Amino acid sequence: MKRPLPLWILLLWLVFLAFGGLYGGIAMLIDPSGDAMGVDVLLPLLPVPDFILPGLFLLFGIGLAPLVLVFGLLARPNWAWADALTRWSGHYWAWTGTLFLGFLLLLWLAVQAMLIGFTTGIQYVMLVNGVALPGFALWPLVRRLYRWE
Numbered sequence: 001m002k003r004p005l006p007l008w009i010l011l012l013w014l015v016f017l018a019f020g021g022l023y024g025g026i027a028m029l030i031d032p033s034g035d036a037m038g039v040d041v042l043l044p045l046l047p048v049p050d051f052i053l054p055g056l057f058l059l060f061g062i063g064l065a066p067l068v069l070v071f072g073l074l075a076r077p078n079w080a081w082a083d084a085l086t087r088w089s090g091h092y093w094a095w096t097g098t099l100f101l102g103f104l105l106l107l108w109l110a111v112q113a114m115l116i117g118f119t120t121g122i123q124y125v126m127l128v129n130g131v132a133l134p135g136f137a138l139w140p141l142v143r144r145l146y147r148w149e
Helices: 005-030 040-045 052-075 080-089 093-115 121-137 140-145
Strands: none
Touching (some): 005 121, 093 121, 121 140
């Protein structure tokens, strides 16, 4: 079956998110003070002593997870560890994971807004991304493509 355009747009948003997560996560782990990224002024507003935990979350949750989902959406591997998620949702695990990731991104941004406010342009771009991921995943053509039968 030919992949619909909304799926390709969804994949682009996932790859964009991955690059941002990898960049931010690695930068925070290299310099946990946040000085190199210019975010050290935000550290007193956070409930952590440095950017190691946020960096790990960005690296794995926002950086690597979208790449696994892109692979899953394109290759559709049957991985035993993901079967429960597929059965639970009635859709292929990577599709369900994409929905979850979109909502996780929105939750991450909501926590940021409460703790530090929306102070940078990238937060608004990520907000659009957080809406785009579930939006394109729920697109009828995409949803139908990943329905599990």
